[in-house]
Amino acid sequence: xxxxxxxxxxxxxxxxxxxxxxxxxxxxxxKAVSTSVRNTEQQEKFxxxxxxxxxxxIFYLPRHLTNxxxxxxEKTTATLSDPDFIEKVEDILYLxxxxxxxxxxxxxxxxxxxxxxxxxxxxxxRLQTLARVALNDSDYWSLNYKTTYNVYxxxxxLESSFLFLxxxxxxMRYYGLGPDPKKDDRNKFISHSDxxxxxxxxxxxxxxxSTALHPAENWGFRxxxxxxxxxxxxxxxxxxxxxxxxxSTIPGFSRGAPVSQIYNELSVFIDTRSKxxxxxxxxxxxxxxxxxxxxxxxxxxxxxxxxxxxxxIPVVRKDRIITPRVVLDxxxxxxxxxxxxxxxxxxxxxxxxxxxxxxxxxKVSVVPSIEYQWPLSHMLSAHLxxxxxxxxxxxxxxxxxxxxxxxxxGINFHYFDNExxxxxxxxxxxxxxxxxxxxxxxxxxxxxxx
Amino acid sequence: xxxxxxxxxxxKVSPLLALIFGLxxxxxxxxxxxxxxxxxxxxxxxxxxxxxxxxxxxxxVEHMIASSVRYPVVETxxxxxxxxxQDVNALDHxxxxxxYTPRLGYQDVSSQSLVxxxxxxGPPQKPIKVTRAEPGQKIPTFMIxxxxxxxxxxxxxxxxxxxxxxAFHWIVNQIFWGFGYNVFENYLFFFSxxxxxxxxxxxxxxxxxxxxxxxASLTDDGRYRSIAxxxxxxxxxxxxxxxxxxxxxxxxxxxxxxxxxxxxxxxxSAWVNQTxxxxxxxxxxxxxxxxxxxxxxxxxxFGGALGQHxxxxxxxxxxxxxxxxxxxxxxxxxxxxxxxKTWEKTDSDRTDPEAYFRADIFEPAEWKETVHFYPxxxxxxxxxxxxxxxxxxxxxxxxxxxFKEVDxxxxxxxxxxxxxxxxxxxxxxxxxxxxxxxxxxVDFQDRSVMLADLARKTFSDLGSTAxxxxxxxxxxxxxxxxxxxxxxxxxEFSVPLPENxxxxxxxxxxxxxxxxxxxxxxxxxxxxxLSKEDEKPLLAGVLH
Numbered sequence: 001x002x003x004x005x006x007x008x009x010x011x012x013x014x015x016x017x018x019x020x021x022x023x024x025x026x027x028x029x030x031k032a033v034s035t036s037v038r039n040t041e042q043q044e045k046f047x048x049x050x051x052x053x054x055x056x057x058i059f060y061l062p063r064h065l066t067n068x069x070x071x072x073x074e075k076t077t078a079t080l081s082d083p084d085f086i087e088k089v090e091d092i093l094y095l096x097x098x099x100x101x102x103x104x105x106x107x108x109x110x111x112x113x114x115x116x117x118x119x120x121x122x123x124x125x126r127l128q129t130l131a132r133v134a135l136n137d138s139d140y141w142s143l144n145y146k147t148t149y150n151v152y153x154x155x156x157x158l159e160s161s162f163l164f165l166x167x168x169x170x171x172m173r174y175y176g177l178g179p180d181p182k183k184d185d186r187n188k189f190i191s192h193s194d195x196x197x198x199x200x201x202x203x204x205x206x207x208x209x210s211t212a213l214h215p216a217e218n219w220g221f222r223x224x225x226x227x228x229x230x231x232x233x234x235x236x237x238x239x240x241x242x243x244x245x246x247x248s249t250i251p252g253f254s255r256g257a258p259v260s261q262i263y264n265e266l267s268v269f270i271d272t273r274s275k276x277x278x279x280x281x282x283x284x285x286x287x288x289x290x291x292x293x294x295x296x297x298x299x300x301x302x303x304x305x306x307x308x309x310x311x312x313i314p315v316v317r318k319d320r321i322i323t324p325r326v327v328l329d330x331x332x333x334x335x336x337x338x339x340x341x342x343x344x345x346x347x348x349x350x351x352x353x354x355x356x357x358x359x360x361x362x363k364v365s366v367v368p369s370i371e372y373q374w375p376l377s378h379m380l381s382a383h384l385x386x387x388x389x390x391x392x393x394x395x396x397x398x399x400x401x402x403x404x405x406x407x408x409x410g411i412n413f414h415y416f417d418n419e420x421x422x423x424x425x426x427x428x429x430x431x432x433x434x435x436x437x438x439x440x441x442x443x444x445x446x447x448x449x450x
Numbered sequence: 451x452x453x454x455x456x457x458x459x460x461x462k463v464s465p466l467l468a469l470i471f472g473l474x475x476x477x478x479x480x481x482x483x484x485x486x487x488x489x490x491x492x493x494x495x496x497x498x499x500x501x502x503x504x505x506x507x508x509x510x511v512e513h514m515i516a517s518s519v520r521y522p523v524v525e526t527x528x529x530x531x532x533x534x535x536q537d538v539n540a541l542d543h544x545x546x547x548x549x550y551t552p553r554l555g556y557q558d559v560s561s562q563s564l565v566x567x568x569x570x571x572g573p574p575q576k577p578i579k580v581t582r583a584e585p586g587q588k589i590p591t592f593m594i595x596x597x598x599x600x601x602x603x604x605x606x607x608x609x610x611x612x613x614x615x616x617a618f619h620w621i622v623n624q625i626f627w628g629f630g631y632n633v634f635e636n637y638l639f640f641f642s643x644x645x646x647x648x649x650x651x652x653x654x655x656x657x658x659x660x661x662x663x664x665x666a667s668l669t670d671d672g673r674y675r676s677i678a679x680x681x682x683x684x685x686x687x688x689x690x691x692x693x694x695x696x697x698x699x700x701x702x703x704x705x706x707x708x709x710x711x712x713x714x715x716x717x718x719s720a721w722v723n724q725t726x727x728x729x730x731x732x733x734x735x736x737x738x739x740x741x742x743x744x745x746x747x748x749x750x751x752f753g754g755a756l757g758q759h760x761x762x763x764x765x766x767x768x769x770x771x772x773x774x775x776x777x778x779x780x781x782x783x784x785x786x787x788x789x790x791k792t793w794e795k796t797d798s799d800r801t802d803p804e805a806y807f808r809a810d811i812f813e814p815a816e817w818k819e820t821v822h823f824y825p826x827x828x829x830x831x832x833x834x835x836x837x838x839x840x841x842x843x844x845x846x847x848x849x850x851x852x853f854k855e856v857d858x859x860x861x862x863x864x865x866x867x868x869x870x871x872x873x874x875x876x877x878x879x880x881x882x883x884x885x886x887x888x889x890x891x892v893d894f895q896d897r898s899v900m901l902a903d904l905a906r907k908t909f910s911d912l913g914s915t916a917x918x919x920x921x922x923x924x925x926x927x928x929x930x931x932x933x934x935x936x937x938x939x940x941x942e943f944s945v946p947l948p949e950n951x952x953x954x955x956x957x958x959x960x961x962x963x964x965x966x967x968x969x970x971x972x973x974x975x976x977x978x979x980l981s982k983e984d985e986k987p988l989l990a991g992v993l994h
Contacts, residue, residue, distance in 0.1 A: 033703045039488045039540040045481040055529035063527040070520040078512035320787045374787025376779045
């Protein structure tokens, strides 16, 4: 019976098509003109035309709906990119000349939270200043102020910046110390909890200053210093830190007690690529070393160092690039105090987890990765990647066998020589992950955000 | 209790299978065109009085998204077969219309007349006065009025293309006029500061004029070099719609994607590498008093041809790839970018203009306009063949005459361009002639019909050629044994007509001719439909 129904449906739709398009392929007026121009008695016909009408009947609704949806997107994009529209928006956003503007913030994060806020931005060729506030509906807010000043001297550039940050984040996750925290004696999990991690709320205040000297386009030195004060609270979730861990075994954790520090760092960086904002042939490296001095009840003095090295090797053509990369970070106390758990290296380049997760914490962290990127069209490229994350109490004790991995695929959006966003799918030891980001730096590894 | 039997997978998908089967098998059964025994239409009746039609505007972003994203997606759900062009007469030619005037390929177009092109008013007469100049243009341009009161648009070379921008614009403009299109009267125009008056008028942005003159390329004697386009008389209606018709235009009945004059741009544009085909480069102008006039269609802005569009954007892929294409993207995704494309293999300098206009790596079938142009996407081999016939009528003398007029300072570049154009012409004509049976009617003889093989007429190196000829009545019944003729030394050949058509009662004959080269049959037949008038055979229709 269902088969008969299906056949009747096809016949019915065919009939509708034939009725709605009497001469089938062209309008009556067009047919009349073309018949008279060609002097035809009869136009050519194929038996398949009837099946084509039927197919068109079946797809009538999806075709028109798809058209409407895409047309809507097309009109919206056209309106948004209309210079008049842009000018009107700019008129609303700019407060003074074309230098001082306010801007709204609204984005949907990969962790399924909606963030909103606003800010003020000032820019001229030498000075850029930004102040913004952002929050989501439940567990995050931040105040951020950054100013950057550039001085140009012949081929040299001196870039100085100052940053103030005040933020509260409720959804931080700590997994414990070591390559395999569940087996590591340094952690003490509460026996009735089967959670791998505990959540906590972090409040952070930071003043940061930096100066970078670029003697040439491709290399330079940077001095970075900051004062940072962190405090922790229970997240209020069922799996908050004290429900999962014996907090006395969590170094540096003390309810409400702030951990303050002063950090000073020197780094040298080199980047031989001609285009820095998209993947292009060359190599890039950065080596850093810094000292953190504890303040107040934080008696820990730390040393930090590491390197981030990547080669962008063209294969086949210069826009098909294999990128082997290694990010190594090391920290250790230079007195007998324990290192606070928040001060261990974080692995922002590991793409198998979200960056609010302290997925692996130990003195040494290594993230080797390999990526292959190739062009899809003139605004799109694709990449395949494999990341590995291993940590250990020292370089010789890295738990390679307990490492985390993630492999995946992504599509990068770029406009000429600027990458402005990407969508990425990863699968690995931490499960499946999809991230969509626009306007964020590529493969960020900013220690200033630790 | 027995449950309801589950529907088998076959039953579930059977309607779909029937549909696919029908689409495949149904195509085999074919009812052919039949033609009336009437004089072929030589002029389209598209100059009837019409109210002033609706104006259109161009939005580049909208155009790009519609052409590259929306249309291709929606068309995956459209199963109609591609239609033959609807603006074609019984002899497979395009009649004269507000789009087209038969020139090259239909009449003797001398080099001098190609150089003159659409000239009527002639170049601007000095002194000239600036009447409109708008700020913020990438390629500087402004409007002038000459000493006689004629309005021209002055365009200058883009900064990257001193001299050649204006030169190529003019050359390709004249060539498209030769192909039969309506183009503006364009003139290379040289003037000095003393020839120009910049009026203080709200429509004249002084900065824009100064910017244009500051960036203009200069001749050896210090004059500004420009191209002057005479504004056609009438009301500009905006860019021609790439799909469908213009609303309110009573003469615009055939959707533009079904116009051979627009589909043929696949061949003409490929030849000169005019990758920047956009609807805003075809301007509709309403000519005549409101309610009494009609719309004429003008092709303009050829400054991106001969590789300039690619050069100005540093797009070495221009002509080889679309800006965005779903199938290409899917292919690149699956292939992981491993295959190296032909254009990528060239190691020429990105600033070398010759890199953007080549013959060696040019493949006619693979040529692509930057943003999909809808009529081109709908074009069929008979459209390409028609264009290739016209293109083959253009001679080296035509090209030399045109280049002589612009007198490029780099003589070697000029020679390179002519040589490249001729090589690309050869490749295009060969390719599109081989996609059909390029056979044309010549005349009736006593009891036979004389046909000519255009490919053999044009090229002497085609190898052995044979013609398979079959005869049908108006209902598609084969009415005489098939013939196979081997080509002799001449490109023309005579086909004896069946007795039952010459002497019998048969009043209609369809003759299918397939030209095979070196044993390989042509993908399409040429069809000759013969009728009778006063018992004498008459050519009623031709299809390729």
